[in-house]
Amino acid sequence: MTRVLLIRRDNIGDLILTTPLLRALAAQPGWQVDVLVNSYNEAILDGNPDVARVYRYKKLHHRDAGESAWQVISERIRTVLAIRRAGYDIAIVAKEAWDKRPLQWATLSGAKRVVALCDAGRPGHPRITDLVTAPEFGSEHLVERLHRLLAPLGIHSPPGPLRLFADALRVAALRAEYGIDGSVPVYALQLSARKVKQRWPVERLAALARRLAAAGPCQLVILWSPGAADDPRHPGDDDKAAALVAASPGLPLLPIRTTSLAELMAAVQLCDQVITADGGAMHVAAGLGKPVVALFGNSNAAAWAPWSVPHEILQTEERDVNAISVDAVFAAHRRLCGASD
Structure with missing residues (x-):
């Protein structure tokens, strides 16, 4: 058996975009693939x-809450020991370019081979046995870039x-709780974004909700980062979700306050299309196959x-979502639905 440790301790989207790489590795006969993630994105791999x-x-x-720094560090030490005992043949730094933190985990694993990426012209590291050079980040999709890590392994x-x-049980529970029976299309409006220039204002979200409801029977699932x-x-x-609801009286809004990543996944599974910032x-x-x-x-x-x-990307020269109009978003929605402009 070939034992592979893939290291991806980054954000939610980063890990989701690594799943095609995981599939390619696991498809190799006699290969076992284990993954190091962080507690924030762990649920992405549930059921995989x-x-x-x-x-x-x-x-x-x-x-x-109530967890001490020492408890966290103790758990980290136990994880290091468990990884070391596993006896990995290959450690893969699944990141757009290697850096010292995931490389430390690859080194601690004791793997015979360490595979990592870097931009062309950037130096490697003595601990990296298989350094893969790639074009400048942003010139290709991250999924394609990560797939370059397979070449040294002959894949x-x-x-x-x-x-x-x-x-499936969470999906069924939400479906029953919110009365989503599939009789009308379900569109998700996702409100939250980490970057300031990715945050569309409540006023435009409310205006879009009115346009969607006026176009035909539908249910509008409202999603956001709780707290x-x-x-x-x-x-x-x-507060933003409450403001949207207050600005949209009489509309078929279903605000679903998802308190975990698993709940967010279940709520998105119920939808026919998702409108969201990057x-x-x-x-x-996208991981659940929804048009976006x-x-x-x-x-x-x-x-x-x-x-x-299927997706529509809206981005202006200003590189600020505040420059994107309600008309543009609604038109993109209709195109995805297969309607004429």
């Missing part, structure tokens, strides 16, 4: 048959779709576009 074992890394600022399959698995805007660990958009939720939608209207601000659409699903 390509992964044999998941190791969790928790960042100190993500520790739970040359093209990247497939993203692989995400919503929990207060000043939460130091995970800033949320409860970010983790956009990749959740994607509003891009100052991020690179070539690298981060929804992968392998």
Whole structure:
């Protein structure tokens, strides 16, 4: 058996975009693929048959209420020891370019081979046995870039779709709770974005909701990052969601306050289309095979576009979603629905 440790301890979207690489590795006869993730994105791999074992890394600022820094560090030490005992043949730094933190984990694994990426012309590191050079980041999609890591291993399959698995029981529970029976289309409006220039204002969201409802019977699922805007660990958009509901009386809104990543995945599974800014939720939608209207601000659409699903990308010269009109978003929605302009 060939034992592979893939290291991807980054954001939600980063891990989702790594799932085609996981599929290609797991498809090799006699290969076992384990993954090191962080506690924030761990649920992305729930139910994924390509992964044999998941190791969790928790960042100190993500520790739970009442959990001490020492408890987090102790768990980290236990994880290091478990990885070391596993006896990995290959460690893969699944990142657009290697850096010292994931490389430390690859080194601690004791793997005979360490595979990592870098831009052409950038030096490697003595611990990297298989350094893969790639064009400048942003010139190709991240899924394609990560697939370059397969070449030193003799794997040359093209990247497939993203692989995400919503929990069927959670999906059924939300369907019953919110009365989503499939009799009318269900469109998701996802409100949250980490970057300031990716945040579409409430007034335009409300105007879009009115346009969607006026176009025909539908249900509008409202999704957002829960919590207060000043939460130091995970800033949320409860106030923004409440403002949207208040500005949309009489509309078929279904605000679903998802308190976990697993719940977000279940809620997105219920939808026929997702309208969202670039970010983790956009990749959740693509991972579940949902058509996406994607509003891009100052991020690179070539690298981060929804992968392998029908989508419309909206981005202006200003590289700020505030420059994107309601008309433009509604037109993109209709095109995805197969309607004429």
